[in-house]
Amino acid sequence: MTHLAALVLAYFLVVGIRTAWRNRKRKQAEKKWAQAPQRDVSAVADVGQAEFKQEIIKTSGTLKPNHRRLILRDNRLLPKAPPDPKQRRWPPPPRTKYLTEHEADRLFGPSLRTRNRDVMDLAIDEAQLERYGLPVWKTEDEVAAALSLTPGKLRYFSQHRFRETASHYVTFAIPKRSGGERLIHAPKRQLKAVLRRLNTLLVSKLPVSKHAHGFLQGRSVATNAAPHVGKAVVLHFDIKDCFPSIHYGRVRGLLIALGYSYPVAAALAVLMTESPRQPVVAEGKTYQVPIGPRVCIQGAPTSPGLCNAILLRLDHRLAGLARKHGFAYTRYADDLTFSGNDTKKIAKLLKLVPQIIFEEGFAANTKKTRVMRAGRRQAVTGVVVNKDMGLSRQERRNLRAALHRQNTSPNTNPRERMRLEGKLAYLYMLNRDQASALGWKKPARSV
Numbered sequence: 001m002t003h004l005a006a007l008v009l010a011y012f013l014v015v016g017i018r019t020a021w022r023n024r025k026r027k028q029a030e031k032k033w034a035q036a037p038q039r040d041v042s043a044v045a046d047v048g049q050a051e052f053k054q055e056i057i058k059t060s061g062t063l064k065p066n067h068r069r070l071i072l073r074d075n076r077l078l079p080k081a082p083p084d085p086k087q088r089r090w091p092p093p094p095r096t097k098y099l100t101e102h103e104a105d106r107l108f109g110p111s112l113r114t115r116n117r118d119v120m121d122l123a124i125d126e127a128q129l130e131r132y133g134l135p136v137w138k139t140e141d142e143v144a145a146a147l148s149l150t151p152g153k154l155r156y157f158s159q160h161r162f163r164e165t166a167s168h169y170v171t172f173a174i175p176k177r178s179g180g181e182r183l184i185h186a187p188k189r190q191l192k193a194v195l196r197r198l199n200t201l202l203v204s205k206l207p208v209s210k211h212a213h214g215f216l217q218g219r220s221v222a223t224n225a226a227p228h229v230g231k232a233v234v235l236h237f238d239i240k241d242c243f244p245s246i247h248y249g250r251v252r253g254l255l256i257a258l259g260y261s262y263p264v265a266a267a268l269a270v271l272m273t274e275s276p277r278q279p280v281v282a283e284g285k286t287y288q289v290p291i292g293p294r295v296c297i298q299g300a301p302t303s304p305g306l307c308n309a310i311l312l313r314l315d316h317r318l319a320g321l322a323r324k325h326g327f328a329y330t331r332y333a334d335d336l337t338f339s340g341n342d343t344k345k346i347a348k349l350l351k352l353v354p355q356i357i358f359e360e361g362f363a364a365n366t367k368k369t370r371v372m373r374a375g376r377r378q379a380v381t382g383v384v385v386n387k388d389m390g391l392s393r394q395e396r397r398n399l400r401a402a403l404h405r406q407n408t409s410p411n412t413n414p415r416e417r418m419r420l421e422g423k424l425a426y427l428y429m430l431n432r433d434q435a436s437a438l439g440w441k442k443p444a445r446s447v
Contacts, residue, residue, distance in 0.1 A: 170186045207309065224380060325349065326345070
């Protein structure tokens with residue numbers, strides 16, 4: 001009985017001390033709040049001239065080297081007041097809107113707090129852009145000149161409209177290998193030319209991981225599969241809806257982090273994303289109305305490069321996880337592959353990889369997760385990697401039979417012949433010995 005009484009007394013003593021400490025902290029916060037200068041953004045937004053100062057701040061994320069970024073801050077809005085201790089953390093207090101619907105027509109408009117755009121402008125960091133080898137575009141006019149457009153034409157393409165009489169994209173479906181259909185949004189001729197120039201000037205120069213092998217010059221399914229040849233176990237993961245998960249805000253944030261100013265990053269992000277739309281008849285006309293946020297879409301020339309750049313931190317984290325457990329890691333588009341010889345680590349990877357994917361703002365497609373051991377067929381993006389890299393035995397038999405029919409039949413189909421030669425060239429890229437066994441001869445170069 002004495003022991004129980006001592007435990008109860010100790011419990012109430014701890015609760016009392018904790019309550020007293022919380023009350024003391026709350027009084028200190030209320031005193032600090034009462035003495036802090038209050039600011040009203042709406043009152044200073046259009047008064048006087050902003051006197052900006054430059055700061056170098058340390059940020060987290062993928063910024064290199066030194067993880068630094070130049071910003072501009074408005075002295076009229078500093079110092080920022082501490083949070084009100086009497087305000088509940090959740091739900092958050094409603095923010096006052098200072099933009100009318102007309103002023104917020106540009107997509108980056110709603111994210112501003114005032115009518116004075118200079119208050120929220122991030123300065124361009126020319127030094128950082130030069131370190132990355134990216135083009136230095138200070139204004140939207142410079143972006144338009146680099147893309148061989150007039151400023152008005154650039155705004156025509158980089159403006160989010162709540163209704164359009166004609167869409168910039170053509171939508172169609174193609175069959176999936178696993179069944180079902182895949183929606184492709186192909187940009188029309190003028191926008192496609194603009195996006196191709198933008199891909200050459202900017203997107204193709206964005207920093208990407210050495211573990212990424214999709215949509216990159218000098219890398220292919222062969223380089224993606226090579227690190228996994230002859231391993232005891234191969235694990236495959238898939239990112240669900242990879243492109244639609246990369247929305248406008250992530251693209252804009254990436255460009256700002258790399259060093260572009262806010263207006264330039266916003267205009268480029270709108271240009272490289274699009275909302276899913278559906279036709280709506282109103283006032284006797286048919287309008288294309290957005291039914292979702294702007295995202296990277298399949299069919300745009302810039303989407304693959306943006307995907308590789310956005311997934312840079314995910315690649316680094318997964319590569320570190322694989323290295324810690326003695327595994328190899330590669331990624332081709334949204335296909336993630338791990339391989340190693342320690343089968344005891346399989347359960348840990350199956351648990352941690354989807355968790356890291358979720359933490360990076362994506363979702364793992366659990367239906368496509370596969371564990372392939374050495375006793376069965378191991379394939380990485382369609383390439384067999386059990387002992388040697390190449391095609392499966394059945395695929396080679398089918399290819400040999402098709403070549404034999406082409407060589408012996410008097411009525412050969414030229415298109416079928418070209419298809420088989422392309423298949424042989426693909427096999428030659430994967431495994432020269434297997435291609436030579438089927439009669440492949442490398443064509444001589446024309447002078």
